[in-house]
Amino acid sequence: MANLELKDVSKVYGSGVSQLTALDHVNFSAHEGETVLIVGPSGSGKTTFLTIAGGLQTPSTGEVLINGNGYSSTNKHAQSDLRLHKIGFVLQAYNLVPFLTVAEQFELVDKVKQNNMSAERFEDVLDTLGIKDLLAKYPKELSGGQRQRVAIARALYADPEYILADEPTAALDTNRSLEVMSLFNQLAHKYQKAVIVVTHDQRLEAKADKVYQIIDGKMSLLSNNIE
């Protein structure tokens, strides 16, 4: 069973009086088929958590494990390779290449990685996300919600085991935000992905399987709807 774990992870920036503990002995796990929400105010350490879980930063102490294997202590090349094959990022901004059409965003994934989603599953994802008619459009021709759905599809297309989303509803209104969160939930269950969403938007809590709260770098489990 695929799972992503953070074991006693801390991240400290700076030293002396300017020292800042962004993550403080965090323990976390997410499994396939789960939607995990991490909520917290600005500056609480959410993005630091996401970048460490996604291998973009190394923790000061502790270990990140993917399917039981140490990930954070490997070299940059191995981390990049793991991101390409196991992790899909959905980011707040810049997540689509501006000079590629929606169809070409997926073509780019094919250029850099093999064994992506099968044609049938891809069709299904396009249907589920409602972006089938947008394939010929450039990102600038899409609305914020459409862009976000394309970014989700792009992340899914590489067929990763984990999807890490950074404030995916930041640019959306309440209805759209809940819609996107439902979509994540649906995708996690349908395609057996572990979806980890960091957000400051507490309205999304009802749509998640597990909710963690992070304040001043300390993480605690708020709710677990799976058990």
Add this chain to the structure above:
Amino acid sequence: MFLAIKEIKHEKLRYALITGMIMLVSYLVFILSGLSSGLQTLNSAAIDTWGANAIVLNKDSQLILPQSVVAPTDVKRATAAGGAKLVQFGGLVKDSSGHKESVQTVGIDPNEFIYKDLKIETGKTITADNQVVVSDNLKVDGFKLGDTIKFANTDVSAKIVGFTKNANLNIAPVVYTTITTAQKITERPGVVNGVVFKDAKPDVSGLRTSQVYGIDEFVNALPGNSAQTMTFNFMIGFLMVIILIVITIFLYILTIQKLPNFGVLKAQGVATKYLVKNTLFQSFLIAVIGVGIAVILTTITAVILPAQVPIFISASYVAVTAVLIIVMSLLGSLIPIREIVKVDPYTMIGG
């Protein structure tokens, strides 16, 4: 190369501007080198047609042929070793219709290789004294076969019996005549200015007041030749450096604008190598297109320029310069590539 081509197609104006800039600078380099070669041709084309590789000149001549007087004994030794005697002087010629032109008159011996190898374009070769074969450039000035030309400040006249191509020396058309006629014009019977050899190291020894020089050394000493060649070479060199700087700046700005995209792609696991390859290919592509258009424009320019403009486009020189410009473009993309390698995906996603 997927990203490179897609971006160029999408950002047509931006890449058209860079390509246009490379094209214009390349065009300038080709035209300048064409003019440089053209002027060089005007200076020494006749020497090239002789196929000479060495020359005997008076030691005190400073390698200037008209300033040189080779001693009769040295002339004998040199001609015995297969050399061809030369008499050269500059002056004005005019025909009966009033056409005038400054020329370089070269006296040659009918028994020696320059005379024998002289290629006649129209008419025939010199068969007697007071006959001349002249550069076909004189046709443009109105001189015709059968015209009698008079050498200024002398009583000597000669009949044009033929035209020859590529006969220029010291930026003036050449008039070939017999050595006897030339000596009559200069009123210096028996005086020989130099002796040329096909052999680069002629078997000639015991020269008294003369010395054997390489033909390149002689050509470089032609009045104004070195200064002119050096000026053009400096201009071309500076343009090459300008290409390098301009391409670097353009690509740097473009890359900086795209860093957030590169950061996100790296976050998504796209290898830095893939992004670097795309950037290099982009530079290569725009340089090839820019240089290609410049080559076409240069060829058209060389055809439509008036005959008076000395331009000589050498295919091999253009090919070497084109490759050099493309290499410069690739070098220009190295600094932007460094930025791509350095970009940290973590900082680009707001960490």
